[in-house]
Structure formats: C-alpha cells, structure tokens
Amino acid sequence: MKKILVINASARGERSHSRRLTDIFVEYYKECKPESPIKFRDLGTSNIPHINDKWIAGAFKPEGERTTEETEALKISAELIKELKNADVIVLGSPMYNWSVPSVLKAYIDQVLRVNETWEVNREDQKNPYIGLLKNKSLYLLLSRGAQGYEKGGYNEHMNFQSDYLKTVFNIIGITDIEEVSVNGEAFGSEEFELARKNSNAQIKELIKTQLL
Amino acid sequence: MKKILVINASARGERSHSRRLTDIFVEYYKECKPESPIKFRDLGTSNIPHINDKWIAGAFKPEGERTTEETEALKISAELIKELKNADVIVLGSPMYNWSVPSVLKAYIDQVLRVNETWEVNREDQKNPYIGLLKNKSLYLLLSRGAQGYEKGGYNEHMNFQSDYLKTVFNIIGITDIEEVSVNGEAFGSEEFELARKNSNAQIKELIKTQLL
Numbered sequence: 001m002k003k004i005l006v007i008n009a010s011a012r013g014e015r016s017h018s019r020r021l022t023d024i025f026v027e028y029y030k031e032c033k034p035e036s037p038i039k040f041r042d043l044g045t046s047n048i049p050h051i052n053d054k055w056i057a058g059a060f061k062p063e064g065e066r067t068t069e070e071t072e073a074l075k076i077s078a079e080l081i082k083e084l085k086n087a088d089v090i091v092l093g094s095p096m097y098n099w100s101v102p103s104v105l106k107a108y109i110d111q112v113l114r115v116n117e118t119w120e121v122n123r124e125d126q127k128n129p130y131i132g133l134l135k136n137k138s139l140y141l142l143l144s145r146g147a148q149g150y151e152k153g154g155y156n157e158h159m160n161f162q163s164d165y166l167k168t169v170f171n172i173i174g175i176t177d178i179e180e181v182s183v184n185g186e187a188f189g190s191e192e193f194e195l196a197r198k199n200s201n202a203q204i205k206e207l208i209k210t211q212l213l
Numbered sequence: 214m215k216k217i218l219v220i221n222a223s224a225r226g227e228r229s230h231s232r233r234l235t236d237i238f239v240e241y242y243k244e245c246k247p248e249s250p251i252k253f254r255d256l257g258t259s260n261i262p263h264i265n266d267k268w269i270a271g272a273f274k275p276e277g278e279r280t281t282e283e284t285e286a287l288k289i290s291a292e293l294i295k296e297l298k299n300a301d302v303i304v305l306g307s308p309m310y311n312w313s314v315p316s317v318l319k320a321y322i323d324q325v326l327r328v329n330e331t332w333e334v335n336r337e338d339q340k341n342p343y344i345g346l347l348k349n350k351s352l353y354l355l356l357s358r359g360a361q362g363y364e365k366g367g368y369n370e371h372m373n374f375q376s377d378y379l380k381t382v383f384n385i386i387g388i389t390d391i392e393e394v395s396v397n398g399e400a401f402g403s404e405e406f407e408l409a410r411k412n413s414n415a416q417i418k419e420l421i422k423t424q425l426l
Binding site: 172 | 224225226258260261262263264265266268269310311312313314315316317319320322323326339340342360362368369371372374377378381382385400401
C-alpha cells in the first residue's frame with residue numbers, strides 16, 4: 001500500500017486555491033483507497049527556518065564530527081528528510097508568489113537538499129555532479145497562479161520560475177516521476193477561472209485513476 | 214550624493230564569496246567617495262519571516278481598514294520598503310542555493326513586492342498588469358555560484374533560477390538599471406576560481422568607475 005505525503009505551501013487557509021487542489025486529491029484518493037496512510041505537512045502555516053552557517057558547516061561534515069550546535073541546526077532538516085524518504089507518493093500544493101515558490105517552500109527545499117542524505121557527489125562528471133538518492137517516488141505538483149500564460153509557449157513562460165524550478169530540484173534528489181496540474185488566473189476571477197478549476201480537478205482525478213489505482 | 218544600500222544574503226560569514234564581492238564594492242567606492250552614506254542590511258544572518266495570511270489580507274486593503282494584527286504582520290515589510298525607497302544605488306550580494314536565491318532572500322522579495330507600495334496594478338493590460346513604483350535606482354547584483362556554466366549559452370543556463378529571477382522581480386518594482394557580476398566555480402577551488410575572483414573584482418571596480426563616479 002502506497003504511503004502518501006501531502007505538503008501544502010500556501011500561507012492562506014480556506015481561501016487558498018492550491019490547498020483546494022490537494023483537498024481534491026486527498027478526497028478522491030481516500031474514496032478509492034480508504035485504508036491508505038496519508039501524512040500531512042503544512043509548510044504554509046509553519047515557520048521553516050532559513051539554513052544558517054552552522055547548518056552549512058554541519059551538513060558538509062560526517063555526522064560524528066559535528067558540534068552540538070551544528071547537529072541542532074540540522075534537526076529540522078533530518079526530520080523533513082526522514083518524512084520525505086518514508087513517502088511513496090508526494091503531493092505538493094503550492095501557489096506562485098512573485099513568480100517563484102513561497103519563501104517557506106524555498107526554505108523547505110534548502111532544508112531537504114542535503115549532500116549524502118538526498119543527493120551525493122558524482123566525481124566523474126564535473127558538469128553533472130549530482131546523484132539523487134531517493135528512489136521509486138512519484139511527485140504530483142498541484143500549482144496555483146494569480147495570472148495566466150505561464151505554460152510552455154505562453155506569454156508569461158519567461159516569468160515562470162515555479163514549475164521548472166520545482167522539477168529541477170526534485171530531479172536532483174532522484175524524484176523524476178513528476179506530474180503537474182495547475183490552476184491559473186485567480187486574480188481575474190470570472191467564469192473562465194471557474195472553468196480552469198473544474199478542469200484541474202478533473203485532471204487530478206484522471207491522474208489518480210490511471211497512475212495510482 | 215548617492216545613497217548606497219548594501220544587502221547581503223549569504224548565510225556564511227567570512228567564508229562567503231558573495232560577501233567578498235560586496236566588500237570589494239564598498240572598499241573601492243569608499244576610496245573614491247569617502248563621504249557617501251552607505252547603509253547595510255544583512256539578510257543572511259537575520260531571520261526575515263515568511264509572509265503569512267495576515268500579511269496577505271492586510272496588504273490588499275487600504276491602510277485604514279487593517280486590523281491591528283494585519284498592521285503588525287506588515288511591520289517588517291514597511292521597514293524594508295522604506296529602506297529600499299531611500300536608496301539610490303542597491304548592491305545585492307547573493308549566493309546561489311539550490312539553483313535559486315537563498316530562502317531568506319526570497320522572504321525579503323516576498324516582503325518588499327507589495328501592491329501600492331512598490332508596484333501598482335495596470336488595469337489597461339491584463340498581460341502586463343504591473344507598474345513599478347520605484348524610480349531612478351540602479352542595482353548591482355553581485356552573485357556567487359558553486360558550479361560553472363550558468364551564463365547565457367552555458368551548459369547550466371537552464372538551471373539558473375537566480376540571475377533572470379532577480380532581474381524579473383526588481384524590474385516589476387521599477388528597478389530596470391541592473392548590472393550583474395558573478396563569480397563561479399567555488400566548489401572546484403583551484404587556480405581557475407582564483408582567476409574568476411580577480412576578474413569579478415576588476416569588473417566591480419570598472420562598473421564603479423564608469424557608472425558611479
């Protein structure tokens with residue numbers, strides 16, 4: 001039975017559109033697989049710390065050589081990595097804030113991309129020196145954006161530092177099986193946005209049906 | 214006399230390469246213009262908070278309609294925006310962390326990109342709905358990266374979510390006069406990196422000489 005980890009990055013609660021996407025995922029998945037274990041990680045209402053100099057110094061040392069302060073600085077990182085390693089399916093709901101991910105999601109990324117934990121150095125290729133250490137995981141990116149045109153070929157593609165960025169960092173740690181569903185144009189409201197929502201909800205159900213059941 | 218604001222985003226202290234770049238800038242500029250006021254904002258060792266739901270609710274309301282909690286949530290934002298508005302020249306030193314900016318710099322960006330403060334809505338063009346409110350400022354991006362090949366046409370260009378991202382967000386708030394100097398390849402040490410450092414130091418002095426004196 002697959003273990004699911006649902007991560008939400010929106011700072012908003014009920015008014016969040018990315019949270020609605022993860023809700024749709026969870027509801028439908030539970031309906032189909034009522035016994036599957038689902039874990040939740042709420043980044044949006046938490047305060048994931050920025051990595052600091054102690055974190056960096058500790059991360060690049062073997063565990064036994066770390067000072068107490070360095071070990072302390074790596075504590076949240078260790079907890080988040082353990083949780084990520086333990087999941088088979090990761091469902092990440094995130095809004096676009098200022099054309100990228102919310103800072104709390106960047107803080108999460110800085111905490112979980114860690115040498116010898118989620119990636120290791122490939123000394124044979126200076127141009128591609130990363131080997132991802134996480135295996136057999138799939139990731140569902142459920143993204144919301146205030147405006148439109150961020151898809152490939154869209155008029156805002158050059159300002160999308162969200163989709164490809166997330167794919168890049170998760171690829172680095174070995175998660176390459178990634179699907180993306182996005183809902184766009186919240187800022188403009190209207191019937192068009194309602195249609196976009198219906199469409200993304202249908203896509204999520206279809207992905208669950210074809211890939212997870 | 215130009216007012217300078219120097220922002221550092223590296224979590225590292227003396228071992229930071231981006232801090233060395235801002236040091237070079239400050240030293241040479243002071244040498245040429247000893248009376249110029251220089252203000253420092255250290256993000257790397259601070260804990261700029263992630264924006265939260267109160268922040269978002271407050272930012273989209275007129276000041277007089279905000280609750281006490283919302284005003285409180287916007288306090289750091291107000292302070293950072295005031296500081297930015299007050300500067301003529303912004304010198305931003307930042308490392309690349311996981312192919313983007315450190316989370317603390319993203320938190321700073323989320324705090325300072327604020328409707329009716331640093332940008333306003335352009336209702337005439339849904340495809341380009343932003344009007345930057347900051348005027349007559351220049352920005353020097355002094356960037357460091359562990360690996361190489363992130364320049365236009367380089368083998369890592371597709372993984373550079375740092376340079377174009379920073380230009381994009383500062384353009385939005387009206388800062389379009391931007392120069393970038395980067396030092397690359399720290400992770401590989403060697404003479405090549407020493408040469409890269411010398412080169413970037415020379416570039417910084419040349420920019421000061423031709424643009425600021």
